[in-house]
Amino acid sequence: MPAKRKEYAVSAEADMTPMIDMTFQLIAFFMVLINFADGDQDQRIKLPSSELAKPPDAPLESPLTLQLSEEGKVLFGGDEVPVDQMGSRLQTERNVIERQGKSVSDAAVIIRADARTRTGLVQELIKQCQQRGFEKFALRVKQERGP
Amino acid sequence: MKIRKSAAAGNDKVEMQMTPMIDIVFQLLTFFVMSFKIVTQEGDFNIKMPLAAPGPSSDVPPLPPIRIRLTANNQGELSGIQMGERSLSSFKDLNEAIMQMVGTDEGPGLRSEAEAEIDADYNLHYREVVHAITAISGQVTPDGHIVKLIEKLKFAPPKNGP
Numbered sequence: 001m002p003a004k005r006k007e008y009a010v011s012a013e014a015d016m017t018p019m020i021d022m023t024f025q026l027i028a029f030f031m032v033l034i035n036f037a038d039g040d041q042d043q044r045i046k047l048p049s050s051e052l053a054k055p056p057d058a059p060l061e062s063p064l065t066l067q068l069s070e071e072g073k074v075l076f077g078g079d080e081v082p083v084d085q086m087g088s089r090l091q092t093e094r095n096v097i098e099r100q101g102k103s104v105s106d107a108a109v110i111i112r113a114d115a116r117t118r119t120g121l122v123q124e125l126i127k128q129c130q131q132r133g134f135e136k137f138a139l140r141v142k143q144e145r146g147p
Numbered sequence: 148m149k150i151r152k153s154a155a156a157g158n159d160k161v162e163m164q165m166t167p168m169i170d171i172v173f174q175l176l177t178f179f180v181m182s183f184k185i186v187t188q189e190g191d192f193n194i195k196m197p198l199a200a201p202g203p204s205s206d207v208p209p210l211p212p213i214r215i216r217l218t219a220n221n222q223g224e225l226s227g228i229q230m231g232e233r234s235l236s237s238f239k240d241l242n243e244a245i246m247q248m249v250g251t252d253e254g255p256g257l258r259s260e261a262e263a264e265i266d267a268d269y270n271l272h273y274r275e276v277v278h279a280i281t282a283i284s285g286q287v288t289p290d291g292h293i294v295k296l297i298e299k300l301k302f303a304p305p306k307n308g309p
Contacts, residue, residue: 016165023172030179035186048277052285052293053190060191110191113273118223120269120305122276130198138191141277 041112042067042075048115049142060108060138062097066129068113072121083124090132104133112140192280194300212264212301213248215241215279219271228279242282245296266303 045067066074066086073080076089094104109129113122126137216229228235235241249261263283267276285295 016169020165020169020172023169023176027172027176027179030176030183034179034182035184041186041189047189048274050190050192050277050281051287052281053192054293055188055190056193105197108193115272115274115277116223117273118269119217119267119271119273119276122273123302123305126196126302130196133198135195135197137194137196139194139277139280140189140191143188143190 044069044075045112045114046070046116047112047140047142049144051144053141053143055143056138060110060136062100062102062107063110064093064107064134065110065112066125068111068117068122068125070114070116072117074125083121083128086125086128087132090128090134094132094134105135107134108136108138109134110138110140192277192284192300196301212262213245213297214264214266214303215283217265217267217271217275217279219268219275221270223270223272225271225275238278238282241279242286242296245283246286246294249296260299261297262299262301263297264301264303267305268307269305270307 066076068074068083069080072083074083074086076086081089097104097107109126111122111125113125129137214229214231216227217225218227218229220226228238228241230241230244233244235244245263265276265279265283267279280300283297283300285293287293
């Protein structure tokens with residue numbers, strides 16, 4: 001005798017609520033962590049690291065980021081400019097800062113130089129900036145976790 | 148005439164269409180996952196370095212800077228550290244020597260006035276200069292605090308350039 005099968009009228013619909021909860025949590029997590037402001041970080045530059053470097057407490061005033069690659073080229077505005085030809089670019093930046101009514105001596109130059117760049121090139125770049133009136137420099141380094 | 152009751156007026160459950168919402172939610176999720184990038188924290192060493200000052204601003208002559216000489220071999224690797232006339236073997240020694248020199252006690256000591264001048268070879272890797280700046284400007288104690296040493300830094304023109 002065949003067993004009598006029970007027939008259920010319920011539809012086989014999965015409960016969506018936990019999945020949607022989780023998905024929204026994931027979205028919230030990634031949204032909070034996403035950082036659009038790191039546009040000035042160039043992957044070609046491998047920064048040196050230091051355990052003393054602390055992220056700045058306040059954003060720097062009129063920051064100008066100069067990225068110096070290992071080969072000694074300044075990655076600036078999408079171009080690769082040799083250090084000795086940075087003068088005219090820096091002059092343009094200076095003009096822009098002055099047109100905004102700010103003093104060039106208050107503007108901060110952030111130098112992101114590769115760990116293997118020759119020191120002389122970094123110093124030449126600093127000198128070029130000094131000749132255009134820049135005085136504040138920030139040598140950017142990777143933060144290293146202490147022991 | 149009899150008016151027929153509409154079917155919707157009954158106790159039917161109104162079901163929300165989930166599919167478009169889930170589609171969009173997953174698209175959002177993919178966007179954020181794709182554009183997520185783990186960035187390491189970065190910090191700055193701030194240096195105020197105007198071009199040679201026009202003249203002494205006060206009658207008191209400033210303290211002579213502590214000269215840190217960093218020499219490099221042909222490959223740009225560090226080959227020697229000197230503080231003044233004294234040769235040091237590592238940046239740890241440099242850090243200790245600076246600490247002995249300026250002291251760590253609070254108060255109007257040498258620390259606020261002392262100035263260090265880094266005199267490096269042209270082809271020395273920038274990494275070594277950052278290590279030197281780290282050793283000069285402070286120390287991290289085992290409990291995670293930072294003891295500041297010399298904060299004024301300057302660079303001598305590079306030696307043995309091209």
